[in-house]
Amino acid sequence: MPEKPSKLMPALYGGIIMGIISGIPFLNFVNCLCCAGVMFGGFMAVFFYKKDLPPDNQMFTNSDAMALGALAGVFGAILGNVITGVLLLTVGNITGKAMYNMVIGLYDSIGLLDKMPADAVEQMERGMMDSGLSVTNIVLSFVIDPLFGLLGGLIGYAFLKPKALPPAQTVTQ
């Protein structure tokens, strides 16, 4: 029986996609839609793994997809935190600032800003500007990214799974 290809590289590629989406400001807004960016990374890990398999990839199993998605999530969490950290050190929390300006603009346009207590506005600003890189965020990234990466891997398998072979026919002579 032929050996299965390594899961490491496809998971790493998926993790790179995940990390870039999660770490790059504004691009990480994709994750606001139920972690779509993270799930996409898990999906892509399964896609890359399937590409390494022979065309009649009957040895591609459900458990492979689960492992690929979760592993891509671990890689994605590492890379996402590194990118976030580097960007915070160099350009600051531009996503938080943009988000704050967007919300304030929205509240102002509907006339809600004047009615809001100053404390609430201040707390909202603090909440958005502090949501950069903290110990809590790093720990949570290593829980949430593998979990949603795994979900992406499961969806990927449902999409890309090998078609079942037709039943073997009896040869009569």
Next chain:
Amino acid sequence: MSKVSFAYALALAGTVVWCALVVAAPYCVHLGGSWAPVGETIYTGFHRICHQLDGRSLHLFGLPFAACSRCTAIYFAFLAGTVVYPFLRPLRTPRTPSRLTFLLALAPMLIDVGLALSGIHESDTLSRLLTGTIFGVMLPFVVLPVYLGAVHEFSSRSSSVHTHMKGTVDA
């Protein structure tokens, strides 16, 4: 209880906890005292995966849920789908729906988001809840068969190793 049934129960329990956390965040902050930091930690956790905009969230005690209305709808619909799953599909013979079914369930949400982003039509709470529910209720029928299939593979692999080892010892 078989390993597949146990795995299903585990997925259901995990989904219940996840949904409970969404509602627990405002409740904990409302309780105040030592519960407030618990609620704030939950908000921080969900902030990674949701914008948590106050105007786009459902509220409890005047405080927003830990996730926006669309995400909340997806999570609770996922829970509903997970609950009904064993009544509609056998746990032991996992079967996923077609790609078309998945795309049809995803389409209303993508259209709603796309129209809002392009400025053609602003989505409201009802459209977010409705499109999130359609997608969320279908998602377990895509995800659970693969997950249960993986558990079945693990258990059959470990039982074959166990049988092999037993045979070796007996011999």
